[in-house]
Amino acid sequence: MPNPTAAMLVIGDEILSGRTRDANMHYLAGELTKVGIDLKEVRIVSDDRDAIIAAVNALRGAYDNVVTSGGIGPTHDDITADCIAAAFGVGIDVRNDARAILQERYDAMGTELNAARLRMARIPDGAALIENPVSGAPGFSLENVHVMAGVPSVFQAMVASLVPTLTGGVPMLSQSLRINRGEGSIAEPLGALAAEFPDLSIGSYPFQQNGIYGVNVVIRGTDAGRLDAAMTKLAAIAGLPA
Amino acid sequence: MPNPTAAMLVIGDEILSGRTRDANMHYLAGELTKVGIDLKEVRIVSDDRDAIIAAVNALRGAYDNVVTSGGIGPTHDDITADCIAAAFGVGIDVRNDARAILQERYDAMGTELNAARLRMARIPDGAALIENPVSGAPGFSLENVHVMAGVPSVFQAMVASLVPTLTGGVPMLSQSLRINRGEGSIAEPLGALAAEFPDLSIGSYPFQQNGIYGVNVVIRGTDAGRLDAAMTKLAAIAGLPA
Structure with missing residues (x-):
């Protein structure tokens, strides 16, 4: 529901x-x-x-x-x-x-x-x-x-x-990872990750700090196990060669 | 216009x-x-x-x-x-x-x-x-x-x-006065002031700071002379006995 x-x-x-x-x-x-x-x-x-x-x-x-x-x-x-x-x-x-x-x-x-x-x-x-x-x-x-x-x-x-x-629901859990690489260099594997976990919401929030372009990736969902699984794969994406 | x-x-x-x-x-x-x-x-x-x-x-x-x-x-x-x-x-x-x-x-x-x-x-x-x-x-x-x-x-x-x-308009001017009195004690004369100056927007923004209730009154409009006239009357309102 x-x-x-x-x-x-x-x-x-x-x-x-x-x-x-x-x-x-x-x-x-x-x-x-x-x-x-x-x-x-x-x-x-x-x-x-x-x-x-x-x-x-x-x-x-x-x-x-x-x-x-x-x-x-x-x-x-x-x-x-x-x-x-x-x-x-x-x-x-x-x-x-x-x-x-x-x-x-x-x-x-x-x-x-x-x-x-x-x-x-x-x-x-x-x-x-x-x-x-x-x-x-x-x-x-x-x-x-x-x-x-x-x-x-x-x-x-x-x-x-x-x-x-108020009538509540299932609290949304979230985990995030800060990646110091341009959003464009992780966009493709990130899109594949989102397709693999359609039950999770995977958001990509670029930032710019001291001339460095990076991105905060936030994964949200209600199932802690699924979140952990997606975060493990995200960490691997973050480690990809630039 | x-x-x-x-x-x-x-x-x-x-x-x-x-x-x-x-x-x-x-x-x-x-x-x-x-x-x-x-x-x-x-x-x-x-x-x-x-x-x-x-x-x-x-x-x-x-x-x-x-x-x-x-x-x-x-x-x-x-x-x-x-x-x-x-x-x-x-x-x-x-x-x-x-x-x-x-x-x-x-x-x-x-x-x-x-x-x-x-x-x-x-x-x-x-x-x-x-x-x-x-x-x-x-x-x-x-x-x-x-x-x-x-x-x-x-x-x-x-x-x-x-x-x-973009096509601009007449820049909005604003003046404000901070009044360290409860909003309810100036509400009536403030309403009368707003009725007297229908060409101006008179906003009342209450605040609470260190236990003091006060209000910031902001007067906005495009005619500097009318703003000054309203501010003079507002200052008199602010000086009313509590």
Whole structure:
């Protein structure tokens, strides 16, 4: 049985303008890989209502899980929750359990739960909350769409809350070998190796460092014995005369 | 007149598995912003023929420019060029001008231009080559789709070759202010500011550092005078009593 699949939707003008470098995608990719959920696609869109709705609807129909990042804070540009509700065609309003979490948090800090902060308690009808131990304001899951914050520390805490609730698969194992030779000189035997092990994924990632061309070969699969067998043959390929 | 738009398609299992952190998106975003081309969407897909073709066709119809990254080397997992040809419904074969570039390069290095390396001279019919001063093997442009390498140093060199050939727009200017207060306490006046300056994009990016909650507010637009006017009002907002 193939592993469950996932897609990620990153929402944020700041990433598309080059101002900020996204960190959440790389983190999520690693966490999903550990539990055998295959991240198959990532999309990054701007803080634009139509773009967000279209992407959510495309991804939730195509993959088992969709994780979103960004746009659930208290300011005018935080429109993700409303877009999710619109994508599903459901209502959205301040919900009592989410409001109670915020009230407790801000009471403890001696900060007013003003109208702007209360926006973070707006939850689409039918959603389940995702716990946020870092800053209180919850994320939420609506069917297979999991809506989380963009601030990396909060995103990571929400991933920790979410992932144990997802159906995992067979964790992907990987081994890699760094070969200090041009990719073109090992391409042919590498292709033959890939053909011999169709159950494994054999990736070739060239690098260039201090004028040296080399390649990292990564072999991924779920069967440790097969991985070992392929790595043995890869080591022989790496030893071929240049 | 609105600025020209662009999308990016990153091709690579290694990014989706969490093994590698993409660097090309952030670089491209900055370079396009400088010349007034708005990067509106990024997609990351795996080394999967159907996924690549579907994404190329969706993006090339929706945006003025599409830049791809990855999958144009000599190994079995380098399938981008063939997918681009399939997406456009055109043929692909080794082309003499691309072969000549590779031949000269490998002759100078005393390396054989073997069958695997010759794959890098396979160019879809009708494409124009993109120069690669770093490692020789060219990228190519087919209509509005620009196909480039995934290795960051090569990608960056190809961007430098490509960008001057694109139609630019009005460069986006930006100013930012770091405010050491919770996002929720400035959300209301910030929303009013955004409503007062509908020609500007006002983004609010919360951070958390050493237990302090704060926010970076970024104002973007093409008119320097309007930016200055909004920044003056933002400074007043930042000085509001907590």
